[in-house]
Amino acid sequence: NGKNKNIKIFHQNIQNLQSRIEPLQIVLDEIDPHIIVLSEHDMRSHDIDRLNINNYRVTSYFCREKSNKGGVIILSKEQIEWTQVAIHLPKNLCEEKQFEFCATLFLFKNFK
Numbered sequence: 001n002g003k004n005k006n007i008k009i010f011h012q013n014i015q016n017l018q019s020r021i022e023p024l025q026i027v028l029d030e031i032d033p034h035i036i037v038l039s040e041h042d043m044r045s046h047d048i049d050r051l052n053i054n055n056y057r058v059t060s061y062f063c064r065e066k067s068n069k070g071g072v073i074i075l076s077k078e079q080i081e082w083t084q085v086a087i088h089l090p091k092n093l094c095e096e097k098q099f100e101f102c103a104t105l106f107l108f109k110n111f112k
Contacts, residue, residue: 005108007034007035007108008031008032008033008034008035009033009034009035009036009037010027010028010031010033010035010036010037011036011037011038011039012024012036012037012038012039013038013039013040014038014039014040014041015040015042015069016040016041016042016069017038017041017042017043017051017073018042018043018047021053024053025053025054028053028054028055028056029054034076034077034080035074035075035076035077035080035106036053036056036074036075036076037072037073037074038072038073038075039071039072039100040069040070040071040072041061041063041071041072041073042068042069042070042071043063043071043073044063044065045061045063045065047063048061048063048073051073053075055077055078056075056076056077056078057075057076057078058073058074058075059074059075059076059082059104059106060073060074060084060085060102060103060104061073061074061102062100062101062102064100070100071100072100072101072102073102074102074103074104076104076106080106080107080108081106081107081108081109082104082105082106082107083104083105083107084104084105085103085104085105
């Protein structure tokens with residue numbers, strides 16, 4: 001249709017996601033972002049597998065395995081296409097407490 005579409009990305013240093021799911025959901029319902037990035041989620045991989053935020057799905061994450069706190073997670077609206085990103089960096093680059101990251105490639109060719 002020729003119109004530009006705006007993509008909304010929401011970032012929050014959440015400092016323990018599990019204790020803030022309800023207020024986060026209220027904010028998300030109001031601002032309706034397409035992509036969510038949360039740092040310091042303080043979760044383990046098995047917790048991420050059970051994470052449920054209405055209308056969003058996890059696309060990528062990093063969890064600390066040896067220490068508490070930290071981590072980063074990316075979620076997107078369920079209808080947005082995405083794919084894993086092959087990150088060809090030294091294994092020791094992503095290090096707990098030093099440099100924690102994750103990445104997702106979003107495909108907006110059919111974005112509405």
